[in-house]
Amino acid sequence: MSKDVCILKLIDVCKSFHNVKVLDGINLEISKGSITGIVGPSGGGKSTLLRCIQGLETIDSGKIEKNGRTGFMFQDFQLFPHMTVLDNLIFAPCIKNKSQREQHIQNAMQILQELGIEKKSHSYPNTLSGGQKQRVALARSLMMNPDILLCDEPTSGLDQSTSDEVASLLKSINNDTGVTILIASHDLDFLKQISQRIIPMTLVENNSCH
Ligand code: ADP
Numbered sequence: 507m508s509k510d511v512c513i514l515k516l517i518d519v520c521k522s523f524h525n526v527k528v529l530d531g532i533n534l535e536i537s538k539g540s541i542t543g544i545v546g547p548s549g550g551g552k553s554t555l556l557r558c559i560q561g562l563e564t565i566d567s568g569k570i571e572k573n574g575r576t577g578f579m580f581q582d583f584q585l586f587p588h589m590t591v592l593d594n595l596i597f598a599p600c601i602k603n604k605s606q607r608e609q610h611i612q613n614a615m616q617i618l619q620e621l622g623i624e625k626k627s628h629s630y631p632n633t634l635s636g637g638q639k640q641r642v643a644l645a646r647s648l649m650m651n652p653d654i655l656l657c658d659e660p661t662s663g664l665d666q667s668t669s670d671e672v673a674s675l676l677k678s679i680n681n682d683t684g685v686t687i688l689i690a691s692h693d694l695d696f697l698k699q700i701s702q703r704i705i706p707m708t709l710v711e712n713n714s715c716h
């Protein structure tokens with residue numbers, strides 16, 4: 507039985523900022539449907555790695571092979587402050603496909619319901635708690651129906667019980683939809699709660715490249 511289908515593969519990926527090497531030949535294979543944690547110190551390149559996978563940064567060399575769509579959940583939520591929760595959710599889908607607005611709204615309301623925050627659909631982000639904002643950020647990334655969900659520090663700024671909620675939420679989404687999840691976090695305890703596999707990322711030593 508070939509259970510492990512590779513959905514994401516990184517081959518010798520390198521990335522520098524202003525001659526400072528942040529990713530030094532990263533090789534990684536992610537199985538479809540898995541939850542993988544990437545742990546490491548601040549400045550270790552976790553966010554850069556996720557951003558490269560999402561295509562928010564270009565890589566200097568190597569290769570990233572994706573067998574599906576990726577969705578990105580930002581560390582600081584990056585919700586539009588002047589838009590309601592619902593408008594935040596339908597913003598990108600409506601740019602992509604304007605004529606389907608009603609469908610996007612229905613889809614958004616269903617996702618909000620699944621995440622238990624449908625009552626907040628007409629609220630503005632600044633009226634929400636950290637945990638609620640995180641749910642909205644998660645809902646927004648799910649709107650694009652990703653095959654791979656990239657979560658950058660999903661528990662930063664959240665207290666312990668809210669972190670636990672995020673852990674069980676991500677687990678149940680993985681369980682219900684089969685979406686592959688890749689989580690970057692400095693919080694090893696959190697990653698241990700949900701990941702089948704944890705990959706350490708260390709600071710690149712002597713990281714000047716000439
Ligand atoms: P982590 O998420 O593990 O804390 P990051 O990927 O955010 O690490 O950062 C890794 C290193 O790359 C840090 O030294 C950071 O300052 C640097 N870096 C990240 N993004 C940029 C950027 N856009 N321009 C310049 N340097 C950057």
Ligand code: MG
Pocket residue numbers: 552553554658659
């Ligand atoms: Mg980071």
